[in-house]
Amino acid sequence: EVANGGHRDLPFLLSFKAYNPSNVTALETWVGPDPCSGSWLGVRCSRGRVAGVFLDDASLVGSVAPLLGLTQIRVLAVRRNSLSGPLPPLDNSTSPRLRHLLVSHNNLSGGLNLSLPSLVTLRAEQNGFHGGLLALRLSMVKRFNVSSNELVGEIPSSLSGFPSSSFGSNVDLCGKPLPRCMHAYNAVEDGASNATTGVAQSPTAATNTASGSPSSSSNGRFSQLGLTALVATGIGNAVLIAISLAISVAMFIYMRRKLRPSKDDSKSSAALCFEEEDKIRSGEDKCQKSGALVCFDGGEELRLESLLKASAEVLGKGVSGSTYKAVLEDGIVAAVKRLSALQFPGRSKAFDRHMRLVGRLRHRHVVSLRGYCNSNGERLLVYDYLPNGSLQSLLQGNGGGGRTRSLDWATKKGILFGAAQGLNYIHTFPARPALVHGNVKPSNILLDERGAACVSECGLMRYAASIQQSAPQPPELFLDRATAAVSSRGGWRGYAAPELTASGARATQESDVYSCGMVLLAVVTAKGAADGGEEEGEGEETMGMVKIGVLCTAEAPEERPRMAQVLTMMSEFM
Numbered sequence: 036e037v038a039n040g041g042h043r044d045l046p047f048l049l050s051f052k053a054y055n056p057s058n059v060t061a062l063e064t065w066v067g068p069d070p071c072s073g074s075w076l077g078v079r080c081s082r083g084r085v086a087g088v089f090l091d092d093a094s095l096v097g098s099v100a101p102l103l104g105l106t107q108i109r110v111l112a113v114r115r116n117s118l119s120g121p122l123p124p125l126d127n128s129t130s131p132r133l134r135h136l137l138v139s140h141n142n143l144s145g146g147l148n149l150s151l152p153s154l155v156t157l158r159a160e161q162n163g164f165h166g167g168l169l170a171l172r173l174s175m176v177k178r179f180n181v182s183s184n185e186l187v188g189e190i191p192s193s194l195s196g197f198p199s200s201s202f203g204s205n206v207d208l209c210g211k212p213l214p215r216c217m218h219a220y221n222a223v224e225d226g227a228s229n230a231t232t233g234v235a236q237s238p239t240a241a242t243n244t245a246s247g248s249p250s251s252s253s254n255g256r257f258s259q260l261g262l263t264a265l266v267a268t269g270i271g272n273a274v275l276i277a278i279s280l281a282i283s284v285a286m287f288i289y290m291r292r293k294l295r296p297s298k299d300d301s302k303s304s305a306a307l308c309f310e311e312e313d314k315i316r317s318g319e320d321k322c323q324k325s326g327a328l329v330c331f332d333g334g335e336e337l338r339l340e341s342l343l344k345a346s347a348e349v350l351g352k353g354v355s356g357s358t359y360k361a362v363l364e365d366g367i368v369a370a371v372k373r374l375s376a377l378q379f380p381g382r383s384k385a386f387d388r389h390m391r392l393v394g395r396l397r398h399r400h401v402v403s404l405r406g407y408c409n410s411n412g413e414r415l416l417v418y419d420y421l422p423n424g425s426l427q428s429l430l431q432g433n434g435g436g437g438r439t440r441s442l443d444w445a446t447k448k449g450i451l452f453g454a455a456q457g458l459n460y461i462h463t464f465p466a467r468p469a470l471v472h473g474n475v476k477p478s479n480i481l482l483d484e485r486g487a488a489c490v491s492e493c494g495l496m497r498y499a500a501s502i503q504q505s506a507p508q509p510p511e512l513f514l515d516r517a518t519a520a521v522s523s524r525g526g527w528r529g530y531a532a533p534e535l536t537a538s539g540a541r542a543t544q545e546s547d548v549y550s551c552g553m554v555l556l557a558v559v560t561a562k563g564a565a566d567g568g569e570e571e572g573e574g575e576e577t578m579g580m581v582k583i584g585v586l587c588t589a590e591a592p593e594e595r596p597r598m599a600q601v602l603t604m605m606s607e608f609m
């Protein structure tokens with residue numbers, strides 16, 4: 036961590052500090068040559084490098100850019116400050132490890148030019164960002180909010196699965212989930228914003244233009260409404276800043292007392308995630324003894340105490356435990372599975388090893404495990420919360436999240452192909468022994484913000500005391516074409532492979548393929564939106580898919596295809 040006689044991260048931190056007046060309480064502690072000494076408030080380190088800066092509500096001013104020069108940073112949380120200036124363009128070369136960028140409620144401006152495929156959280160609301168969203172490349176982002184900025188143009192389809200509250204109160208954003216773009220035009224390039232062409236106007240702006248309103252500027256960029264909103268936001272911000280400054284001062288006096296590190300004061304729990312990760316890597320296993328939350332990539336901001344304090348809503352109970360939707364501080368939402376003590380008694384090193392392996396799985400079609408806790412008989416697994424329900428709820432006719440989603444043929448294929456890709460990723464993940472899911476069924480196939488299917492709960496059942504594989508489901512799921520295939524092969528067995536009924540039998544990749552085949556048959560033959568009128572080519576494709584399902588559900592495990600082959604066969608219909 037030391038280069039040319041100094042800590043490598045020191046210049047960036049000091050340059051950030053230099054923007055601020057000397058009386059900013061948090062930064063008063065930023066003295067000495069080693070930011071990882073433990074005495075720098077808000078700085079978290081991993082392996083001797085700065086991995087997180089947590090300075091929410093710290094009365095900060097100046098540019099945030101120096102902090103984004105920290106090449107090993109994973110979490111930057113500087114919400115509710117008075118930072119200004121633009122965010123520098125970020126990509127994998129500048130910020131390879133950045134997972135959470137939380138800069139909301141500041142005075143930041145300029146364009147959003149972020150190409151970070153591994154970013155999990157972007158909270159940029161309540162700033163002055165302008166330009167379009169087309170320079171955002173965030174393929175893995177799970178938490179996203181750019182509301183209350185000055186953004187314009189069309190919302191890219193990659194982000195259209197987020198709710199309208201993620202985009203609201205901007206100058207001129209349009210397209211799903213906001214109202215449709217009415218009129219395409221070429222935005223005038225804004226040097227600071229990197230705005231791109233091909234953006235469009237909202238219905239409001241289009242009306243102004245059509246009526247020849249004097250407020251409609253020649254390039255159509257800002258509607259009068261937008262300008263009024265800007266002025267109002269400016270005044271509002273000034274009042275808010277004054278109030279928040281007063282509150283921040285009071286809070287910081289309190290926080291300093293509470294958080295100032297001392298020799299006997301164990302470090303703030305926010306630090307746990309980084310520390311625990313270091314211990315895991317170095318082979319120590321102290322996390323069990325300390326009862327801490329073990330955090331994985333993208334879960335760095337999780338804290339056990341906020342998890343325990345979170346408001347929780349039961350999502351459902353299965354044989355392995357109960358799953359809750361937990362709303363943490365700052366509105367972060369997670370799905371927390373509390374494993375049944377009956378089914379998962381005692382501590383098991385093998386279970387811990389497995390969880391750490393599962394914590395490394397990162398794929399568009401696999402639900403990410405962000406952390407877990409295994410202490411004092413309590414086992415909590417923290418997953419990304421997927422708001423659109425499960426395949427099970429779709430098959431039962433409700434779309435999850437209070438929404439209805441039609442099961443047309445394209446949707447069915449998309450879900451099956453996505454789930455198959457997720458399962459193939461699990462099967463081919465470099466691990467010894469190779470990973471097995473062990474409980475592929477519709478309630479373990481969830482739908483993310485964008486409606487993509489994601490496989491959940493990899494390998495959990497293997498560690499359960501006495502759970503029989505998936506309980507049988509109502510046979511009416513299997514209709515018409517597949518009924519014959521299923522019943523002629525020995526009757527209904529739910530989603531589990533026949534060989535698993537033998538006592539002591541263990542799930543294998545072959546039994547996963549069987550379950551995948553059963554899911555495929557269930558989906559293909561489920562009643563859908565297109566019933567009563569098939570789409571072109573659907574009949575042929577349906578038969579093709581049924582054939583794949585029948586191959587996967589071969590009685591003898593060795594006759595079943597590998598997941599990679601299933602994918603190749605399916606891709607013919609995609």
Ligand SMILES: Nc1ncnc2c1ncn2[C@@H]1O[C@H](COP(=O)(O)OP(=O)(O)OP(=O)(O)O)[C@@H](O)[C@H]1O
Nearest residue numbers: 350351352353354355358370418419420421425478
């Ligand atoms: N990450 C998640 N995001 C949103 N909903 C979830 C998540 N994980 C599980 N759920 C939902 O919570 C409910 C309960 O899930 P849980 O996994 O506890 O039980 P199950 O899948 O029905 O049974 P099992 O114990 O066999 O896994 C299901 O409806 C599931 O769709």
